[in-house]
């Protein structure tokens with residue numbers, strides 16, 4: 001029997017591994033991700049930010065993933081990444097998304113609690129199996145190559161006690177925390193605050209699983225350490241974008257090929273290689 005969305009995260013918690021969220025905005029990119037998930041028999045999360053899913057279309061995203069689910073037999077989580085309003089969450093839910101990340105991290109704390117709780121209750125009305133992610137702390141950067149140092153100030157970090165209060169009051173299934181991570185790949189290597197992660201994990205385990213955003217550009221050893229200490233979902237976007245873009249640019253520069261499936265294939269392969277490395281690193285291969 002196929003595991004439900006919530007059960008997939010519970011299984012990751014029991015097994016001590018992380019499920020990768022790979023962001024995409026085109027059918028080609030989704031195909032590249034699914035090829036590897038299928039080969040490695042791994043649970044997988046396709047992430048679409050508001051901009052990515054506006055481009056792809058929410059109905060199209062749902063139908064594409066349903067087709068891949070039938071074809072591969074894999075459980076696929078389709079996540080509405082960094083959703084900033086309940087109205088946007090509702091659009092994704094109506095289209096058939098089975099996972100929502102409500103990002104109220106820019107709101108004042110009490111307002112974040114209030115709006116996140118509202119979204120959790122709305123999701124429950126759609127289906128008992130919609131996994132909801134909340135976020136606390138300030139996530140610096142953007143999903144691109146950043147040619148300067150991204151400053152992560154101490155006040156950006158998630159406070160473990162506040163994370164427990166947030167999870168208890170909102171009822172979220174997943175908690176995105178800031179422990180020195182940022183979006184994008186910057187020139188300086190990040191240093192994750194593992195002690196803070198450990199503290200948060202000890203407080204909220206059994207209530208919610210912990211999510212790491214900005215998984216691009218974090219050294220493998222730190223990712224492994226983060227998983228050992230409680231991270232169960234890791235978001236990867238920039239590394240995929242860069243691999244797809246750089247390869248496509250090279251191919252187009254070096255040839256006059258005009259057939260899309262011919263000039264796109266190498267870019268898809270380059271992206272698939274990154275997904276392959278990440279799934280192996282996250283430990284989710286052969287977990288379905």
Ligand SMILES: [Zn+2]
Nearest residue numbers: 082213214235
């Ligand atoms: Zn993110």
